[in-house]
Amino acid sequence: MKNLLILSLATMISSTLVSLQGQAYDPEGQIDPxxxxxxxxxxxxxxxxxxxxxxxVWAHGYYSARRGVDENSAPVTAQMVVDxxxxxxxxxxxxxxxLFITAIKEVQ
Numbered sequence: 001m002k003n004l005l006i007l008s009l010a011t012m013i014s015s016t017l018v019s020l021q022g023q024a025y026d027p028e029g030q031i032d033p034x035x036x037x038x039x040x041x042x043x044x045x046x047x048x049x050x051x052x053x054x055x056x057v058w059a060h061g062y063y064s065a066r067r068g069v070d071e072n073s074a075p076v077t078a079q080m081v082v083d084x085x086x087x088x089x090x091x092x093x094x095x096x097x098x099l100f101i102t103a104i105k106e107v108q
Contacts, residue, residue: 031058033101038092041100045089056085059104066105 030036045052060081069076084107091103 031055031100033099036100037096038098038100038103039096041092041103042089042096055100056081056088059088059100059107060084062101063104063107 041052041055044055060076063084064076087107088103091106092098092100095103
């Protein structure tokens with residue numbers, strides 16, 4: 001199950017990156033923890049072009065690392081990633097000026 005989830009996420013990320021190739025460089029495509037805000041995240045979520053999913057996977061990885069996920073932790077499920085994404089979007093919509101990295105730290 002764990003391998004299936006990893007494979008699914010890797011496929012999603014790679015297909016998104018392939019679809020973005022050939023587009024002009026977008027400095028907003030970066031996640032700079034010092035400047036990337038919830039406003040930026042919500043704008044990208046609303047574009048529905050796949051970039052928000054890549055950021056959500058990155059955010060979940062950061063969220064998991066802060067909580068000390070290791071080989072003894074419960075398996076990560078797709079629902080856990082969805083729950084994280086929903087909480088993160090809610091937090092960002094409530095305070096758009098908040099830094100994205102700060103919003104991730106508030107996910108429960």
